[in-house]
Amino acid sequence: MTTTPHPMLSLAPEVREALAAGRPVVALESTIISHGMPYPANVAMAREVEQIVRDGGAVPATIAVIAGRPTVGLSDDELEMFGADGGIRKVSVRDIPHVLATGVHGATTVASTMRIAALAGIRTFVTGGLGGVHQGAETSMDVSADLTELSRTEVAVISAGVKSILDIGRTLEVLETLGVPVVGFGTDEFPSFFSRTSGLPVPMRVDTPEQVAELMHASFGLGLGVGISIANPVPAEHEMSHEDIDDVIARALAECAEQGVTGKDITPFLLGRLVELSDGRSLETNLALVRHNARVGTAIAVAYAATA
Numbered sequence: 001m002t003t004t005p006h007p008m009l010s011l012a013p014e015v016r017e018a019l020a021a022g023r024p025v026v027a028l029e030s031t032i033i034s035h036g037m038p039y040p041a042n043v044a045m046a047r048e049v050e051q052i053v054r055d056g057g058a059v060p061a062t063i064a065v066i067a068g069r070p071t072v073g074l075s076d077d078e079l080e081m082f083g084a085d086g087g088i089r090k091v092s093v094r095d096i097p098h099v100l101a102t103g104v105h106g107a108t109t110v111a112s113t114m115r116i117a118a119l120a121g122i123r124t125f126v127t128g129g130l131g132g133v134h135q136g137a138e139t140s141m142d143v144s145a146d147l148t149e150l151s152r153t154e155v156a157v158i159s160a161g162v163k164s165i166l167d168i169g170r171t172l173e174v175l176e177t178l179g180v181p182v183v184g185f186g187t188d189e190f191p192s193f194f195s196r197t198s199g200l201p202v203p204m205r206v207d208t209p210e211q212v213a214e215l216m217h218a219s220f221g222l223g224l225g226v227g228i229s230i231a232n233p234v235p236a237e238h239e240m241s242h243e244d245i246d247d248v249i250a251r252a253l254a255e256c257a258e259q260g261v262t263g264k265d266i267t268p269f270l271l272g273r274l275v276e277l278s279d280g281r282s283l284e285t286n287l288a289l290v291r292h293n294a295r296v297g298t299a300i301a302v303a304y305a306a307t308a
């Protein structure tokens with residue numbers, strides 16, 4: 001099944017051709033580059049992930065807004081720019097109209113990347129971690145628009161779960177309320193990004209890319225109108241112990257509160273402090289899990305295209 005990409009999108013030629021031919025395409029986000037990792041590791045990661053997708057037999061499509069155009073498939077120079085320029089705006093769904101209308105660049109989050117991927121006709125999206133319900137959200141009401149988007153856009157998102165800078169239990173509750181399938185890939189436990197465990201079960205489990213493809217055909221075929229969250233645990237050899245990461249997270253959260261960081265700046269602030277407070281250890285784990293997600297997500301895109 002192919003869809004015609006929305007005419008307001010700018011697609012890289014190879015992405016357009018692959019979509020028209022029904023070949024597998026994997027969407028990738030740009031906020032992870034601009035606001036999720038330090039330069040130059042972020043650019044190296046972006047390039048490496050694209051290569052992993054190619055090696056797996058799919059076409060990578062990193063998504064961003066370039067000079068006001070929602071763009072699907074970035075050039076190598078654009079990847080470099082999104083990593084090196086510290087001033088690129090973080091764009092969630094609510095920000096899309098303003099960056100388009102003002103003609104500026106924007107790095108897309110999970111939410112906005114999902115939406116633009118769907119408008120292009122891409123159904124598989126690989127990232128690192130999802131946004132979710134922030135700690136203290138019962139008073140602040142700070143819940144990532146990533147969850148809202150999962151509830152209304154038919155894209156399968158492969159992540160390593162949710163890190164405990166967020167309230168993982170409440171995040172899973174909200175996803176249940178929103179009708180979003182949360183699927184453990186080869187696990188019965190929801191992974192917490194740096195670690196394979198969270199103490200919380202996943203509501204359903206699959207073990208192969210083909211099974212994920214069948215879930216996608218079932219959900220999207222029926223038109224349920226929701227996304228799918230595939231939770232893929234970090235490989236055991238790269239995981240951090242709760243002992244090592246929990247203290248770092250607690251310190252980063254305390255600093256965030258002390259410094260009065262609010263709104264969309266909270267997640268980038270915390271991600272940056274985790275890398276610094278762990279002396280780069282958390283970055284190594286982050287890189288390893290993104291690579292692993294790219295391998296698994298590509299296999300899913302290939303299986304989905306093969307059974308379309």
Ligand code: PSU
Pocket residue numbers: 029031032033035036037092108109110111128129130131132143144145146163263264265267268271
């Ligand atoms: N978690 C990560 N790395 C990231 C993000 C989250 O481990 O780069 C980014 C993603 O782009 C995600 C966004 O969609 O942060 C969520 O931001 P917020 O909490 O403001 O919705």
Ligand code: MN
Pocket residue numbers: 142143144145263264
């Ligand atoms: Mn928020």
